[in-house]
Amino acid sequence: MTRPYNFSAGPAAIPEEVLQQAAAEMLDWQGSGMGVMEMSHRGKEFISIYEAAEADLRSLLAVPANFKILFMQGGGLAENAIVPLNLSQGGAVDFVVTGSWSQKSFKEAGKYASNRLAASGEASNFTSVPDAASWKLGSDAAYVHLCSNETIHGVEFQQLPDLKALGCNAPLVIDFSSHVASRPVDWSRVGLAFGGAQKNIGPAGLTIVIVREDLLGRALPVCPTAFDYKTVADNQSMFNTPPTWGIYMAGLTFQWLQRQTEGSLTGVAAMEARNIAKAELLYGYIDASQLYVNKVDKAYRSRMNVPFLLRDESRNDAFLAGAKARGLLQLKGHKSVGGMRASIYNAMPLAGVQALVDYMREFERTSA
Numbered sequence: 001m002t003r004p005y006n007f008s009a010g011p012a013a014i015p016e017e018v019l020q021q022a023a024a025e026m027l028d029w030q031g032s033g034m035g036v037m038e039m040s041h042r043g044k045e046f047i048s049i050y051e052a053a054e055a056d057l058r059s060l061l062a063v064p065a066n067f068k069i070l071f072m073q074g075g076g077l078a079e080n081a082i083v084p085l086n087l088s089q090g091g092a093v094d095f096v097v098t099g100s101w102s103q104k105s106f107k108e109a110g111k112y113a114s115n116r117l118a119a120s121g122e123a124s125n126f127t128s129v130p131d132a133a134s135w136k137l138g139s140d141a142a143y144v145h146l147c148s149n150e151t152i153h154g155v156e157f158q159q160l161p162d163l164k165a166l167g168c169n170a171p172l173v174i175d176f177s178s179h180v181a182s183r184p185v186d187w188s189r190v191g192l193a194f195g196g197a198q199k200n201i202g203p204a205g206l207t208i209v210i211v212r213e214d215l216l217g218r219a220l221p222v223c224p225t226a227f228d229y230k231t232v233a234d235n236q237s238m239f240n241t242p243p244t245w246g247i248y249m250a251g252l253t254f255q256w257l258q259r260q261t262e263g264s265l266t267g268v269a270a271m272e273a274r275n276i277a278k279a280e281l282l283y284g285y286i287d288a289s290q291l292y293v294n295k296v297d298k299a300y301r302s303r304m305n306v307p308f309l310l311r312d313e314s315r316n317d318a319f320l321a322g323a324k325a326r327g328l329l330q331l332k333g334h335k336s337v338g339g340m341r342a343s344i345y346n347a348m349p350l351a352g353v354q355a356l357v358d359y360m361r362e363f364e365r366t367s368a
């Protein structure tokens with residue numbers, strides 16, 4: 001039985017090997033007589049699952065020792081409040097808005113801090129990012145926030161800005177929900193990274209926060225204790241019950257990532273090489289075609305989320321129906337952008353992107 005290719009933006013496809021292993025262990029995890037969902041989070045079985053997941057993520061993303069890895073709940077949107085509660089100290093925070101997600105973060109932060117718009121891509125309909133040299137960064141900013149991959153608009157930072165070189169000493173906060181583990185992270189430029197797991201890591205319900213130690217212990221008094229990063233860090237993410245199933249599934253995904261190779265590359269480096277090849281295949285076809293168009297500035301095109309429009313929009317429904325019939329699922333675009341969106345996260349093999357391109361070519365030929 002071969003499964004269809006699932007292009008959902010999130011919750012998204014999970015590697016089949018991970019799903020198979022989880023299914024095999026569902027009723028009895030490694031002879032313990034218990035499924036993972038039934039275990040105490042303080043028992044030795046679950047602690048071993050948690051410790052392996054944390055260590056594997058640290059090694060996959062090359063997280064330096066002076067950063068804490070926190071397993072939380074609430075998703076990316078809750079972090080839009082939790083970050084300013086922890087880091088703003090009620091002062092000013094600067095936002096680089098490059099699409100829907102950073103826009104939401106900007107708005108939410110206004111409840112807890114003085115949110116300032118340092119730059120916005122809105123004038124380009126979020127198809128590009130203003131040059132970093134033009135960003136208005138305040139010397140008093142508690143932090144600078146950006147979304148390193150805008151899932152809806154398909155805009156990705158190919159490298160993170162060096163705030164110090166821009167004359168700004170504030171820590172950089174990134175929302176990396178939709179491209180975590182698809183490419184390496186330059187931790188020398190980051191103070192805090194957060195992301196929901198449901199795009200590239202596992203099931204919804206787990207949120208990953210990776211935070212530099214010197215940023216802990218600054219939470220506003222009103223910050224819920226369970227969301228105070230220092231409390232979470234001091235308790236190894238077990239101040240309250242963590243999302244145990246999500247951590248287990250993420251751990252299986254991390255093991256899967258470690259097994260991936262491309263030539264001499266392994267882990268995230270292998271994934272990055274594969275993701276570049278997938279993105280080049282799809283964008284290359286779109287750019288060469290007469291029917292499809294992607295409007296994002298080539299310098300900022302996302303390797304993970306590829307929105308595209310049909311020049312003849314009356315063919316949208318026929319395109320989606322034909323795709324579904326060929327086992328190419330969940331290609332409908334986000335309502336705010338329209339058209340189609342192919343999310344090609346780590347779990348999408350090159351063969352899946354090739355199948356999509358083959359179908360797009362066939363559809364273009366038959367609709368000419």
Ligand SMILES: *Cc1c(COP(=O)(O)O)cnc(C)c1O
Binds near residue numbers: 010077078175176
């Ligand atoms: C999906 C997504 C979110 C929202 O996450 P929730 O888990 O729904 O709160 C936030 N930021 C980005 C970049 C996303 O892709």
